[in-house]
Amino acid sequence: MALLNLRHLRRLAMVCVISVGCERIVPIDSAPSDPLLVVQARVDVAANRGSAPSFVRLALTSALNNNAGDLPVSDALVQVSDDSGRMHTFAGLPGRPGLYASSATLAKAALYRLRITWRGDQYEAVERLPRAMPIDQLSFVRVDGAGNVPGSTVAVHFTDLAPGADFYQWEQYTNGSPVAMPDSLFFDAFVRSDSLFNGESVSEYVPYPYVGTERGAQVRVRQATVSPGAGAYLAILLRQRGASGEPFARAPFNVRGNVINRTTPARRALGVFAVRHVWEATARVP
Amino acid sequence: MRAACLLALVLPVSALAQGAASASLRAFDVARDTSAALQRRISLDLRGLPRAAVVDSIARRAGLSYTADATLPALATSISFRATNEAAGIALARLAREAGLELLVATSGSVVLRPMTRTLPPPAPPAVELERTNWRLTGRVRNARTLEPVGDARLSVAGVPYTANAAGLFSIPASSGPLTMRVRAMGFAPHDTTLAVAGHLTLDLQLDPRPIGLAPVQVTDTPDVLSDVDPGAVAMGVSRLAPRERRAAPALLGEPDPMRDLTTLTGIGTATDASTAVSVRGGRTDGNLLLLDGAPIYNPSHVFGLLSTLHSEATDVITVYKGTAPARFGGRLSSVIDVRQRDGNGRDVEGSTSIGLLSSRGLIEGPVGSRGSFMVAARRSYADLLFRNVVDRDEETIAYFYDLNGKVTWRAGRTGTLSASGYLGRDQFGFDVRNGASWGNTAGALRWSQVVSRRLLSTVTLSRGAYDFGFLLDAGPEDPVKWKAAITSTDLRVEQQLTLRGGRTLDFGGELALLKVEPGADVFGLDLNKLKRERRQGRSAALYASHEIDFGDGLALQLGLRWAGFERVGPATLYTYRGPPLGFDPAIGQYVQGQVVDSTSVRGGFAGTGGLEPRLGLRYTLDSASSLKISATRHRQYLHLGSAGAVPLPTDVFEPTGPWIRPMTGDQVSLGYARRMGLLEWSVEGWLRRSRNLVEYIDGVEVAEARQVETVIEQGEGRARGLEMFLRRRGSRGAWWVSYTLSRAEERFRARSLLSDLAASGQSGGLNDGRWFPAQLDRTHQLSATGTWKTQGRWELGATFTATSGLPTTLPLTRYVVGGLVLTEYQSRFGGRLPAYHRLDLGFTRRMRERAALQFGIVNAYHRFNAQFAGVRLGPNGLEQVQYSIFRAAPSVSYAWHF
Known part of the structure; x- marks a missing residue:
């Protein structure tokens, strides 16, 4: 979170500059280009208990001034296999264009391969199952400060394993219901790197800073270790939005995921294939 | 004219000359001898001679070495002068005052005759046969108004160029005889004089600053003033901005900023209007080494870069070496500021x-x-x-x-x-x-x-x-x-x-x-x-x-x-x-x-x-x-x-x-x-x-x-x-x-x-x-x-x-x-x-x-x-x-x- 605040500081600088300057919206005059396939694929593997459905969402890039939402791709063949020879075909969900899911829970394996066949091109991504990090303890801190919903926030205590880069995501369920961030979009993309605590004991607040949990509530926390390729991708994803061309931000850049086009490499796919290893823990708010 | 030239000639008497000939003569010895010479009592009665010859005679009797401009008109005027058991310094001062000159004795020991107000144009260098070539002119260049050192002044002795160091100090070989010395420094009037050299001399050269007021536009330089465009210098890619010229540029929100002023020079630009970080010749901002009196300033900015840390009135001349820093500098690719x-x-x-x-x-x-x-x-x-x-x-x-x-x-x-x-x-x-x-x-x-x-x-x-x-x-x-x-x-x-x-x-x-x-x-x-x-x-x-x-x-x-x-x-x-x-x-x-x-x-x-x-x-x-x-x-x-x-x-x-x-x-x-x-x-x-x-x-x-x-x-x-x-x-x-x-x-x-x-x-x-x-x-x-x-x-x-x-x-x-x-x-x-x-x-x-x-x-x-x-x-x-x-x-x- 410190680094997020570093970015906040830059934004503060930006506010200072803009407060004495001015801005002008200019027409977007980008040359038309062939749409690219955008892949959002997530496979969850349970480490100790429970499971979550895996899904794949396919869409296309669109013009900058397209405000009608993304363009779903519903006619693709989506398959996920593992190094044990198991293969799962993801079927498109009725009424959810572009969304594919598997009816079966994926078993634990060392390596998973995503294959998408669409309009003659075959796309592929390979990710290894990351190590799951057991949760040692859940603790609660009373939050009554201004701007917070009164109650307790939960902290996760665990030990990060060294060496290697690990990426974490946390999900919280209170009395069986998922606790969403005020900005649910942020929730999907948020990922925490262990670059600053690699191999150390860690105490991390589950990132719902504005939501307190009532006394006596049953809290379930899912700590997902994200495969490195996907974790790095998600970490960069947030930064691209900060790299907007402002003088206090990094130069704009393109984010590249781990999905490649085997048939026509130049027509790359955007997006990511993530494999998550999930450890769950429950506790009651004292 | 011949008399005038002679006047600028050497007047050391044997004591000084002998002392000067000794390699062990030190600077303060010169000053001590000067003081003694000025107090030496003389008697003379001269009539119908150029004032230059009279000064020459006094100096010779006192055993005094001095500096004067041989072309001063006042020195060519014929006068009669009488002194009876009078200290040489007093006699010289009296003579100078009558001619509208002033007699300056610097703490370094050098004696200078010059006009009351300001320096005159440079004289033509006299053609004199050199006698000895192992004398030394050492000393410092200073601002006559504030006595501040004038760093990097360009000196020329008998047409040979030298440069004072950052503290205004110099040490120059010289020959016996009258030598023309020219001093140039950015922001100062040209200073030309003739030295009578017969031994090691310690000089305290004081340059008149150009009029500097509060206003940003008092520019009265002549082409002789040292500047970026210096055909005589070997160095390239060097830009300088004097305080007066920096103040000439209109300032953002009335806040004079030397770093912004640098952008009026070739090859230097800021990253944006919101920044005083400069890019030199397309280089990166971290390629610039900013030295403040030799100490590095790693992030010279205030208000997220809107202003620099340089206080406009506290800084003197700024020199930018654009990728061509002298060998004494190093550590950065783009520039040294x-x-x-x-x-x-x-x-x-x-x-x-x-x-x-x-x-x-x-x-x-x-x-x-x-x-x-x-x-x-x-x-x-x-x-x-x-x-x-x-x-x-x-x-x-x-x-x-x-x-x-x-x-x-x-x-x-x-x-x-x-x-x-x-x-x-x-x-x-x-x-x-x-x-x-x-x-x-x-x-x-x-x-x-x-x-x-x-x-x-x-x-x-x-x-x-x-x-x-x-x-x-x-x-x-x-x-x-x-x-x-x-x-x-x-x-x-x-x-x-x-x-x-x-x-x-x-x-x-x-x-x-x-x-x-x-x-x-x-x-x-x-x-x-x-x-x-x-x-x-x-x-x-x-x-x-x-x-x-x-x-x-x-x-x-x-x-x-x-x-x-x-x-x-x-x-x-x-x-x-x-x-x-x-x-x-x-x-x-x-x-x-x-x-x-x-x-x-x-x-x-x-x-x-x-x-x-x-x-x-x-x-x-x-x-x-x-x-x-x-x-x-x-x-x-x-x-x-x-x-x-x-x-x-x-x-x-x-x-x-x-x-x-x-x-x-x-x-x-x-x-x-x-x-x-x-x-x-x-x-x-x-x-x-x-x-x-x-x-x-x-x-x-x-x-x-x-x-x-x-x-x-x-x-x-x-x-x-x-x-x-x-x-x-x-x-x-x-x-x-x-x-x-x-x-x-x-x-x-x-x-x-x-x-x-x-x-x-x-x-x-x-x-x-x-x-x-x-x-x-x-x-x-x-x-x-x-x-x-x-x-x-x-x-x-x-x-x-x-x-x-x-x-x-x-x-x-x-x-x-x-x-x-x-x-x-x-x-x-x-x-x-x-x-x-x-x-x-x-x-x-x-x-x-x-x-x-x-x-x-x-x-x-x-x-x-x-x-x-x-x-x-x-x-x-x-x-x-x-x-x-x-x-x-x-x-x-x-x-x-x-x-």
Whole structure:
């Protein structure tokens, strides 16, 4: 979170500059280009208990001034296999264009391969199952400060394993219901790197800073270790939005995921294939 | 005329001459003999002789050596003069007073006859047979009004050029006989005199400063004044700005800023209007070494870069070496910006103060005893005071910066100077005492400069520069954060200048430096985690020698060689990776960070590196007013700045060369022509530069987050070329200068390690797919025209017109959604350009009284929208592209007075 605040500081600088300057919206005059396939694929593997459905969402890039939402791709063949020879075909969900899911829970394996066949091109991504990090303890801190919903926030205590880069995501369920961030979009993309605590004991607040949990509530926390390729991708994803061309931000850049086009490499796919290893823990708010 | 020439001739009597002939004669012996000679009683009765002959006779009887201008008309007048048992000094003073002259006896012992008011034009050098050639002229050059040393003054003795050192000291070989000495220094009237030399002389040369008032436009220089366009100098790519010329440029919001003023010179531009960080010849902002009295200032900015840390009144001449720094400088690829603080007035206590829209400034200076001087300057902004008292009384907003500058100078002996200078500046920015950021620089230098022998000038400087940044955000128990980062360096530098025969000098010396970088430490709330990134320490050493040879016939050569080395010092952790620490996978088109498999702790030195940095300059003088010049230089840089964007920010992280990061090197070749035509001077200079091992962070990385920096850094190459034209005219009531630069700077970062099998098929990768792209601060055209004018009345006017090409920008191509985030796919890196930039700044100064002035200014007078950067954002109607300008028309008013 410190680094997020570093970015906040830059934004503060930006506010200072803009407060004495001015801005002008200019027409977007980008040359038309062939749409690219955008892949959002997530496979969850349970480490100790429970499971979550895996899904794949396919869409296309669109013009900058397209405000009608993304363009779903519903006619693709989506398959996920593992190094044990198991293969799962993801079927498109009725009424959810572009969304594919598997009816079966994926078993634990060392390596998973995503294959998408669409309009003659075959796309592929390979990710290894990351190590799951057991949760040692859940603790609660009373939050009554201004701007917070009164109650307790939960902290996760665990030990990060060294060496290697690990990426974490946390999900919280209170009395069986998922606790969403005020900005649910942020929730999907948020990922925490262990670059600053690699191999150390860690105490991390589950990132719902504005939501307190009532006394006596049953809290379930899912700590997902994200495969490195996907974790790095998600970490960069947030930064691209900060790299907007402002003088206090990094130069704009393109984010590249781990999905490649085997048939026509130049027509790359955007997006990511993530494999998550999930450890769950429950506790009651004292 | 013959008599006049004779007058300037040598008058030493045997005692002095014999003493002078002794190699052991020391400077203070000369002064002591002078004093005795002036008190020696004489008797004479002369009639109908030129006054020159009378002076000559007195001096001969007293055994006195002196200096006078042989062409003074008063000396040619025939007079009768009688003295009976009268002290020679009194007799001379009486004689001088009758002729409208004054007799000056400097503390150095030199005796000078000169007009009461000011120096006359230079005399023609007398043709005299040289008798001996082993005398020495040593001494110092000072400001006649304030007694401050005048650094880097150009001296010419019998037509042979020399240069005083930064402390104004010089040691020059001389022959017996009358010698013409010419002294030139920027901002001072030319000083020409004839010396009667028959022994070693210690001189105290005092130059008359050009009239400098509060107003920005009192420019009265003549073409003789040393300037950038100096056909006689071998050095190229050197720009200087004197305080008077800096003040001529209209200031942003009435806040004079020396760093912004530099952008009126060729090849220098700021990153944006919001920044005083400069890019020199398309180079990066971290390629500039800013030295304040020899101490480095690592982040010379206030208010996130809007203003620089340089106090305009406290700084003296600023010299910029644009990729052509002399061998005594090193450590940066683009430029060295050598800033000297003023030494302070050695005669009288005086001061100045100014009240502006952003800040108020003050300066006080004066003598310290009879041999020293001091200067103290301060500045503070008051945005927070205004906000709290005017806008919202309940807020605890903290938003201010301050500077403190100080310097004490002490003349040690007759030819030595000891000075101590310091700087302290800090920004405070926050919403209250528990949520905010603070950053600042401290710098100090202790310098001793001394003529240690008849041939050797020595300067020893011990300096320290430090910068730190920290913030505290205490939004709540779940996310309070402290952050602190710092860089500190301590440097010991020895510079020697050995004067050889025939106008040749050999400069040599060396430096040792210790570097300590704290890349940043997090302390999370409730002490749940304390995360600290490892400190980087290093030490560097350098040796240099530089020799300038004037072959005559207009040909001069400057040879320099510098060796610089750097090594990291433990304790430190070295990591071993499975494969390279950073590789590029062409299959997916992105970098992949290496996996750490082992680590070891080291103490002592490691990862040492070093190399030679040759410097070569050649000048061919076509005639007395023009010359052709060629130079070739190499520079090495061991310290890199991990900047988040084009503009350096307080949060930026310094990273020294290490086991995985190679030092940057830059080679530059220049060809130039300089000419003076009366009051007009102009120059043309073309240059080419190649850089290697430039450092760039891979896309999307958070610099401050990387514990193993080698996993996020790519190194590449740069190429730049340019043509610079400079034209200046100085007149009695104004001046104007125009600078134009046509240039192109590009960079390429090809992946050093390819991870995929596709690499074998010839694919490459890297930033921008490993292709060349424009440097972030590349500007094709850069034009700046500045003019100043003083009216007959009380008004003084100044104007600056600036026009440049738009900065490179990366244009968006398409959009898509991942994880609920709307993302943008971009075209090639910096493949587009912002619209062209131009603006007109105007400044008006009204003298209120003799020592006060009211200054008005307006920046961007015609209110143009100058796009400084462009971005894409999610607006109410979807993605939109936005261009930002920093300011439209920005008027200002300030009041200043001297006391």
